[in-house]
Amino acid sequence: MSLLSFYFLRSELFNFRFHYLYKVNKLFIFFAQFQLLSNEAEKALQEICSVIFLKKNEELQAIGHTCRTIYFVEKGIARIYYYKDGTDITESFSFENSIIARVESLFTEKPSRKAIQIVEDADIIAINATKLFKLYDTHPQIERLFRKIFEKGYVETVNRIENLQFHTAEERYLALIQESPNALRRIPLKYIASYLGITQVTLSRIRATVK
Amino acid sequence: MSLLSFYFLRSELFNFRFHYLYKVNKLFIFFAQFQLLSNEAEKALQEICSVIFLKKNEELQAIGHTCRTIYFVEKGIARIYYYKDGTDITESFSFENSIIARVESLFTEKPSRKAIQIVEDADIIAINATKLFKLYDTHPQIERLFRKIFEKGYVETVNRIENLQFHTAEERYLALIQESPNALRRIPLKYIASYLGITQVTLSRIRATVK
DNA sequence: TTCATTATTTAACAAATGTAAAAGGATTCT
DNA sequence: AGAATCCTTTTACATTTGTTAAATAATGAA
Numbered sequence: 001m002s003l004l005s006f007y008f009l010r011s012e013l014f015n016f017r018f019h020y021l022y023k024v025n026k027l028f029i030f031f032a033q034f035q036l037l038s039n040e041a042e043k044a045l046q047e048i049c050s051v052i053f054l055k056k057n058e059e060l061q062a063i064g065h066t067c068r069t070i071y072f073v074e075k076g077i078a079r080i081y082y083y084k085d086g087t088d089i090t091e092s093f094s095f096e097n098s099i100i101a102r103v104e105s106l107f108t109e110k111p112s113r114k115a116i117q118i119v120e121d122a123d124i125i126a127i128n129a130t131k132l133f134k135l136y137d138t139h140p141q142i143e144r145l146f147r148k149i150f151e152k153g154y155v156e157t158v159n160r161i162e163n164l165q166f167h168t169a170e171e172r173y174l175a176l177i178q179e180s181p182n183a184l185r186r187i188p189l190k191y192i193a194s195y196l197g198i199t200q201v202t203l204s205r206i207r208a209t210v211k
Numbered sequence: 212m213s214l215l216s217f218y219f220l221r222s223e224l225f226n227f228r229f230h231y232l233y234k235v236n237k238l239f240i241f242f243a244q245f246q247l248l249s250n251e252a253e254k255a256l257q258e259i260c261s262v263i264f265l266k267k268n269e270e271l272q273a274i275g276h277t278c279r280t281i282y283f284v285e286k287g288i289a290r291i292y293y294y295k296d297g298t299d300i301t302e303s304f305s306f307e308n309s310i311i312a313r314v315e316s317l318f319t320e321k322p323s324r325k326a327i328q329i330v331e332d333a334d335i336i337a338i339n340a341t342k343l344f345k346l347y348d349t350h351p352q353i354e355r356l357f358r359k360i361f362e363k364g365y366v367e368t369v370n371r372i373e374n375l376q377f378h379t380a381e382e383r384y385l386a387l388i389q390e391s392p393n394a395l396r397r398i399p400l401k402y403i404a405s406y407l408g409i410t411q412v413t414l415s416r417i418r419a420t421v422k
Numbered sequence: 423t424t425c426a427t428t429a430t431t432t433a434a435c436a437a438a439t440g441t442a443a444a445a446g447g448a449t450t451c452t
Numbered sequence: 453a454g455a456a457t458c459c460t461t462t463t464a465c466a467t468t469t470g471t472t473a474a475a476t477a478a479t480g481a482a
Contacts, residue, residue, distance in 0.1 A: 082373075084377050084378075089377050091369075091372065103365055103366055104370060107365070107366050136355075143351075143355065144347075147358045147361075150358075150365060151314075151318045151361065153365065154318070154364065154365040155314055155318050155319060157368045157372065158302075158368055161302065161371060161372060162293075164372065164375045164376055165300065165375055165408045166405065168468080169468080169469075188429070189430065190429070198470090199469075199471085200429090200431090201430095201432085202470075205468095205469085208431080208432085380438080381438095399458095400459075400460065409440090410440060412439085412442095412461085413439055413440075414460095416439085419461080419462085
């Protein structure tokens with residue numbers, strides 16, 4: 001090993017490249033679950049991705065901006081939230097190996113009243129949606145990939161409606177424990193309460209009776 | 212006019228063809244809002260469409276079947292509903308000029324616990340989804356068309372979650388009046404109540420105070 | 423570690439919603 | 453028209469959830 005490459009291996013640049021490749025690799029494993037991609041398509045996608053490292057409580061996207069980025073959570077947890085009469089309401093959480101995007105803004109090109117915030121230190125891959133949508137024309141595989149990704153998101157959202165519409169607060173809490181038991185350990189209860197559509201006090205009461 | 216064509220014009224066959232073309236035309240006007248289609252794509256789509264005339268309370272799709280049809284409501288109203296602990300719960304309504312499909316079954320290919328029922332006499336166009344998905348390979352325009360249609364459905368569903376999650380019953384009722392004032396006139400209140408996530412009694416109370 | 427801050431639980435009371443049953447209206451069918 | 457059925461409202465009471473405030477627990481920064 002030359003002296004030069006020794007210094008390179010210890011350099012910031014190396015660390016950055018290493019992280020970038022490692023993180024992006026996880027994204028492509030995620031993509032592969034949905035759709036086979038040609039080398040050219042993969043390369044085109046890589047060029048519109050960038051890696052972001054964020055700490056708890058930091059904001060990924062602010063309220064009021066039109067969403068033009070799709071995020072992949074490689075590590076950590078993020079949430080979408082908004083304010084209703086001054087109180088902070090969590091719309092959804094995204095854990096590692098999942099996509100997070102404010103679709104109501106992304107697909108309508110209107111400003112979003114929602115923000116994305118980091119709940120647990122996170123490594124995120126940002127996908128430039130403006131460039132992505134242009135790739136749809138040249139790479140039908142990419143259009144199909146994201147069609148399938150968002151179809152899955154659509155299904156999850158429909159199932160969530162069923163949960164909110166006619167289940168009691170306790171049923172919703174128990175369902176959450178079932179589906180993602182980690183959520184309770186990793187997310188502050190104040191966020192979980194509004195996600196379930198109830199107040200923190202009600203959540204505390206439910207936890208007291210269920211325990 | 213020959214005697215033959217006179218009889219043809221009065222024939223069942225003529226009525227059927229006339230209705231079919233008229234109805235399908237409306238569907239293609241709907242499609243045009245989303246995506247330009249080539250003549251070949253339009254023709255391919257027409258071949259997988261059929262027209263159905265249904266009366267109030269008739270069932271379009273039954274509980275337990277895997278959804279392999281996408282419907283377009285040309286006239287009338289349909290609803291998706293399911294049973295929770297024996298009570299009938301309306302998940303959504305579809306009015307004229309809109310698509311109705313049980314996406315949680317269509318996109319997962321699992322049996323649906325939900326049914327589609329006619330709320331007001333309806334003229335429906337059924338699109339064979341199995342054949343449609345095959346057309347995606349040969350006609351990227353068609354894939355794009357339905358991608359956009361379902362993206363819009365996704366956005367509507369996300370907005371609905373916001374409505375259910377942290378609005379009071381009264382707010383949800385008032386929002387419904389705002390968005391579709393016809394709904395109240397054309398849909399029985401018992402269906403509207405469960406759609407809003409409340410009981411019929413609560414809806415009556417709200418109506419008494421709001422009036 | 424210690425202090426300050428933030429998160430969670432508990433309590434007491436108010437408001438909203440659910441349940442069951444009955445009464446009144448509207449609609450449909452014969 | 454008349455009977456039967458279905459839909460909607462009303463009532464009384466039970467239960468759930470919200471609100472406010474205080475107490476306790478946990479966390480993070482100096």
